[in-house]
Amino acid sequence: MYKKIRLLFSLCLLWSLAIAVQAAPLRMATTTSTQNSGLLDILLPAFQKQTGIEVHVIAVGTGKALKMGRDGDVDVVMVHAVAAEEKFVAEGFGTDRVQFMYNDFVIVGPNNDPAGIKGVKSVTEAMTKIQGSQSKFISRGDDSGTHKKEKALWKAANIQPDGSWYIEAGQGMGKVLQMASELDGYTLTDRGTWLAYKGKVDMSLLNEGDNQLSNPYGVIAVNPAKHPDTNYADAKKLIDWVSSQAGQELIRDYRLHGEPLFIPLLLK
Incomplete structure (x- = not known):
């Protein structure tokens, strides 16, 4: 009898552990801009409804x-910095990378536009005008995809930004927009977060449209060859789903203020 009880207890324990493992959420590291845009509040519940997989963001x-x-702390990443993504994959940390949507960066700033960048077609010229006028510029300063793009734009303008006019916030996109609004400063933002916040801040969109401002997003599974404990199976399901017709249609149809925040790249 005692052996039967032990066996029954062991089986129940194994069953409970199997359920716990199965129910463990998929861990996804993503950008604050993706989160702030509100897109994930549309995408991830639909993914969970179809697959039963919960995603912890x-x-x-x-x-x-x-x-x-790289450290194996998440199962999948959703980011927007092409060169950094390609390096991540080339070094063996990521696999199954897919570019699945894009939007663009824009420069927003004070309504009175003290640097005079409104209508300027070249983003390089706009950055030069901001620096030349010593107008406040609020940088993400956090090694995000937006920060990487900003640094590339300063480099293209042959400018090393420093001085009291240049403020590194070390914050996410939403908080930086709020800071820029409070300080009457300019900042670089992705269009999605701008649309989500423009009713909450006293600023205007002042520069857009340059090809240098393109902003593609990629989703990458963490390579199980590097981290065997990663939940690769569910990461691959998420990648396949955001690339699918259903996922791409949700991305296409997500709008704020009547404008699309992201454009799907794989919609048939």
């Missing part, structure tokens, strides 16, 4: 998201 900058992937 950790919103950080792209640099930190990729580091979490």
Whole structure:
């Protein structure tokens, strides 16, 4: 009898552990801009309804998201910095990378536009005008995809930003927009977060449209060859789902203020 009880207890324990493992959420590191846009509030419940997989979101900058992937702290990353993504995969930390949507960056700033960048077609010229006028510029300063893009734009303008006019916040996109609004400063933001916040801040969209401002997003599974404990199976399901017709249609149809926040890249 005692042996039967022990066997029954062991079987129940194993069954409970199997359920716990199966129910463990998929860990995804993504950017604050993706989170702030509200898109994940549409995408992830639909994914869970179809697959039963819950996704636990950790919103950080792209640099930190990729580091979490390198360290095996998450199962999948959703980021927007092409060169950093390609390096992550080339070094063997990521696999099954898919670019699945894009939007663009824009420069927003004070309504009175003291640097005079409104209508300027070249983003390089706009950055030069901001620096030349010593107008306040609020930088993410957090190694995010937006911060990486900003640094590339300063480099293209042959400017090393420093001085009291240049403020590194070390914050996510939503908080930086709020800071820029309070300080009457300019900032670089992805269009999605701008649309989500423009009714909450006293600012205007002042520069857009340059090809340098393109902003593609990628989703990458953490390589199980590097981290065998990663939940690769569910990460691959998420990648396949956001790339599917259903996922791409949700991305296409998500709008704020009547405008699309992201454009799907794989919609048939």
